[in-house]
Amino acid sequence: MTSQILQLVLGLLAMPAIVLAIILPGELAIRRFPQKRQSSLRPWIWLSPVLALVGLVIAYPLAASIVFSFRDATASKWVGFSNFVWAFGSAMRPVLFNNVLWIVVFPLLTAVLALSAAIMLDRVKYERIARTFLILPTAMSFVAGAVIWKMMYTYEPPMQPQTGTLNAIWTAITGRMPIAWLIDRSVNNYALIVVAVWMSIGVATLILSAGVKNMPRELVEAARIDGAGEWAIFRFVTLPSLWPTILVVLTTQAIFSLKVFDIVYVMTNGSFGTDVIANRMYTELFVKQNLGTASAIAVLLLILASPVIFMNIKQIKSGGGE
């Protein structure tokens, strides 16, 4: 315990100390130069701690992962594309298929629910309170969410009292057999996606709510005067003007689907046909101790994410660096 406290104090002191130790001497050093030279040197002094950090944690691993993905399990010799051949091979195919399912279902479900929530909340006076309910799950870890939903999904054999919320409701309403939500292969992936939706809707609703509130009121009023009903207003006014915001939500959630790990790791650990790329990578790395295949999976994730990366960059660029 004392070691932890010591580390806490160390960390709190080290962060500002590192920054000061770079910037202050740097500033003193460039004081001797003329004004013009100073302003061209200064940004690099100020950026150096940031560049070192981002370089170490992001740029270097990016490059190293690409190299490792072409090497064998212990990164000792080149193996060409064999890791990638494996990554697209029959062993990985069901895993990839699961991620495809995530990428399609999760963003759509989240966006539709969040959009409905945003539009409904915009019309009630107690919006702030209702919104708080929706963002509560956002504050939790996926681990906690997984624990909660494992309880929600609890399965007891038929004829036993169902202690899981969902099965209790299901058997009470339909009178049918309880469902093993996390084991039954026809539903278990969706059951996991529902947990992710539950946890992500808060942020998606916040973003879409902002979009709804930014919509010019006159637009809706003009449509109403032109005789449009609620559905026509939604279809021809609300949806088109919210489209860019919806796209933001969809792409964010799509990226999340690629990286999803915690929920699967805690709830099923990838068994019963629920494995996903990120969980498989963890298995490759720590259970099978294979650096090459783990890196190949990481690179695969990067390739899959790159369209969104470039889309974001393009958007920012066209926005004038803002």
Add this chain to the structure above:
Amino acid sequence: MANVNLRDVRKIYNQTQVIHGVNVDIDDGEFVVLVGPSGCGKSTLLRMIAGLEEISDGQVHIGSTIVNDMSPKDRDIAMVFQSYALYPHMTVAQNMGFSLQMRGNAKAEIRIEVEKAAKILDLEALLERYPRQLSGGQRQRVAMGRAIVRNPQVFLFDEPLSNLDAKLRVIMRGEIKALHQRLGSTMVYVTHDQIEAMTMADKIVVMRDGFVEQVGSPLALYDRPANLFVAGFIGSPGMNFLSGRYAAGAVWIGDVRFPVSDLPVSASEGRRVIYGIRPENLAISDDDGLPLVVDVIEPTGAETHVVGHISGQRVIGVFRERFATRPGDVLRVKFDPWKVHLFDQQSEQRIN
């Protein structure tokens, strides 16, 4: 206190020249106004004096030193911004004392200086307030106070009044001028408003497209504008311009003879000229004047503005007297031939 001299100052942004070799001498204690339409380079020039923009070529002297490579803080200047640029998280007193704090002055000393400036500007009651708690006029005064506290060699003003309403602007105009008389410091003031320039300046620098069009006292600019641009820019309503031909010691527009007393130094017969006359130099004449066909009448109370045309060219007249007239009427007007400005149509330069 110091003089400011600009020597062939140029500014180049990505290969486009926006300031073309400007030479201006500002004497110690002088109030100089840089005026011109937006985009003429007046603010850029001021910011180059301040050290906020790099000087691409030429030299800026403040006092006896060339300040080209000096940082703003070493130039011993103070600047009042259009937005006032008050630090929102500091009180009025902290705002005013910030530069002294940066210099490392003692707290008590800063307090004395701030209170001195606050007294001059009538800000004593506001010292502990934050900028957001002040009205526009009060913020303006705090911005000036911040400049005064520094006791700089040169004050720079960048359109300081353009965020105020019309009435307050007139009041602050007077206050700044009074401040100048009291402090006797060198002041350089940028505005796009020619009335501000005329009423405040000892010397006006008229700029257009990065060039200095004319430098002179307000009345010199009014009486003898060097070119068509300055003639049109100074004065409100603007000078009337009629294009015609010079012949036989007068200007002919169509068949009508327009008199000129102050004859051009050199003008060949038949030369195409612009005949300029200020609206206030028109007078109603009973019989023998030129025929002004009335289009619009604008009584302002003190004066009567008449918009009409002579020989098909638009003319505005400003008359002291009130009179009844309607659109379509013909007024007989006389031009004071000594107050006529002649410009060459090609070069747009003054020729008389």
Add this chain to the structure above:
Amino acid sequence: MSAIESHRTMSAPMQSTSKLGTRLKGVALHTAVFLLCLVWFTPVLSLFVTTFRSESDSSRTGWWHAFIEWRPVLSNYVEAMYLTGVGRSVVNSIVLTVPTVLGTVLFSAIGAFTLARMRFRGRIALFLAMVGFQVLPPQLVLVPMLKFFLALGLTGTFIPVWIIEMGLTVPFGIFLLYGFFASIPSDLVEAARIDGASEPRIFLQIILPLSGAVLASLAILQFMIAWNHLLIPLIFLGSGSLSPLTVQVASLAQTNAGGLNTLTAATFISVIVPLVLIVTLQKYFVRGVLGGAVKG
């Protein structure tokens, strides 16, 4: 549009929707919002209730029976805190999170200030790189970082986790703060420059004091990210004595050690801090989320 025409079109919707219809619509709306909130809150409630139920109750009946016969016990919390090491994990989570948040805000602020307020070659390229880095899958950094910190002998301390958590969030932080810093009027900075403030002083005395709210937004977001992360602490701290709450709860969940009710108590302990933060500091959380969304 003539007066008569406009009168007709204006009154048309009023005639078609009767008073009753409007009221029914209102009822439907409130019901839908209520149901949504109920569905979203039920799982949280079920967790909270279960933490106070005894093991035997939970194995026989669902959590909602607690509302029928309320027999609260505190043993789950006691067990979680003292027997399963959750108490130690609370400390570990704090040691992990607090320096991470401080460092993230500090590094992001410096980076954003430089990119937003200084002019230099490569500025735009660096900013765009930050935009791109936000989306990178964190899995990418695991292998190289593990090799790196193993070589340095720093695994088993919090240092790698601080550094990696910071590195993963700083691009986002720079993006978030950049927008705000760029919107600070340049007159203000120039006035300070004329007043004699050096760049470090402008940063410390002008920019930072004006940015309290946006810095708080970044801090609360990073707090939640770091507090809730599983993968990185799992790999670099393991599930031993240094494990933070997420790792501890995950291992309890996977091994089933201590039983369901202890697990729920441990889980609740792990979420209480972020839950309180998101409710009390909701304003800053919302601002951070909105400021960070790439706008269309």
